[in-house]
Amino acid sequence: EVELVESGGGLVEPGRSLRIACAASGFNFEDHAMHWVRQAPGKGLEWVSGISWNSASIDYADSVKGRFTISRDNARNSLYLQMNSLTAEDTALYYCAKDKAAAGPGSLDYWGQGTLVTVSS
């Protein structure tokens, strides 16, 4: 059974950094692209970033480009998102999602339950 478990969320002050992680199991992690998607309070889904199976292809939404860095460790079946220079607009529930394809971007067939990031002083 595919399982994606996010961790590392919490309350952080504006301007600070936070790294969230996603532990994957139940599938061949190294064969699939992975993504981060967020949902701010009262808002819709927003794609944040995606990374191909071998980390050769990485994309970011304009809203996070230059501040966020996605990475993966295939040996540890883990996905990460390093978030720097956080602002209140980054407050959201962050979901980890598995791509059906290796290179992406494709459809997201499995999602975690999300980790909440709150940026506030």
Place this chain on the structure above:
Amino acid sequence: QSVLTQPPSVSEAPGKRVTISCTGSSSNIGAGYDVNWYQHVSGAAPKLLIYDDTKRPSGVPDRFSGSKSGTSASLAITGLQAEDEADYYCQSYDNALSVSLFGTGTKLIVL
């Protein structure tokens, strides 16, 4: 950043049929990129409903169907049930922005 436009809400009675539109442009849907649809019930993880424009993942009822034409796509739901009440999102890739995009989202209300 979303350039995939959906109606904010749609409503229909149980047992009826409803469609949700997703309007894009020549750099995403119109460029031939696949459209995917997700169902998001409050408090739960989003669920893939339709992928590659028209395909249903295993376990998704055939009451749900997808179509695409030109720069737009649609999700149709027949035999509406109370449990279908949720937010629905389309998703595609945009080659002008080099990003994956979700639509603005549609809240389905089952009367």
